[in-house]
Amino acid sequence: MESGENCELKTLINELTHGMESAKRLKVHLSSTSSMETRELLVQKILSSYEKALLILNWSGSVELAQPVGQMGIVPISPVSGDGSPQRDFLDRGFKDHQEVTDVSKKRKMMPRWTDHVRVSSDNWMEGPHDDGYNWRKYGQKDILGAKYPRSYYRCTYRNIKECWATKQVQRSDEDPSVFEITYRGKHTCNQTNNSIPAPASPEKQEPRQHNHNHNHKQNQPSDMLMSFRTGLRVNTEESDNKEMASTLSFPSTSYGCMRSENVFSPSMLDNNNHFGSFSQSFISPATSESNYFSASPCQMNNFGGVYTMQHSESDLTEIISANTSATNSPILDLDFSLDPVQLDPNFPFDTPGFFT
């Protein structure tokens, strides 16, 4: 993180450039017969670029937010600090020791959190949104006040085995039932160290299990998944605790998943995604590639890549924030360095189409 300033500057320029290019493209599209979708995509890109640029500016002044709060739990390597006892035990109800309970909830609070908005194509949505490459186990469902659909809670299947504390919540959108808001919390520590977790192609049956999933079967191979759902994926990382969020990235067509540990896609990072929406293990999809709007700035890669890979995570500092799509919001940044190291492969080739929104 050395040349931080330089990097930031480059990244900033990069973002602004992207924004300008997208704007130009949009201009062309406006006078042509392009689809509304294309236009919207471009608009999204423009907004996203500017949001990021703003975030970067903000970020420069808020790095200190990343204070290392000795967290445990998210660290891939040794989740336990000191005592060596499995955290999961703490969670067990049996342990109601105040101290421990407090620690746990604190820990949870500190977990990085980000949200994806996944839209499933009309013909596939019945099958459920997707498979993000991980195996999840449903542990609860709740009706949420004001929401039409219940929210489902999932945790990593390997939680007990590998002490992987990643969880996610799936909430179907009221307005657009074909959209599922998936909020991820914590990072997967299960696959990184060992590859045994592999690519279990377990059919994910997530959220919409309420609907049939007769065909839901195993189409979980990334490639399939990729194809199976098209769409708009929006990510918006948010930090829950203090600052509010922020940026929403949208991906026109994304593929979810594929982040199985070993899948290494290598390559470049999501440029934009990097700091903000990034983490999503999930959306990094190697597969699709069409056009690539991004070119990640090397800087960032180093920067972030480095960070991630390093266990900055240990400190799960802050979480990320993003600016909301609504143009009005001013992005506040609160970077989270605790992104999943694994997932963020600095080299990830982001060729997801429109990845960068």
Next chain:
DNA sequence: TTTATTTGACCGTT
């Protein structure tokens, strides 16, 4: 038999 899901209860936070 093992593993996953359902679902009401419990608990912490607001």
Next chain:
DNA sequence: AACGGTCAAATAAA
């Protein structure tokens, strides 16, 4: 007290 998140017993599926 209400709400959201998690637990865990009961149940279903593999």
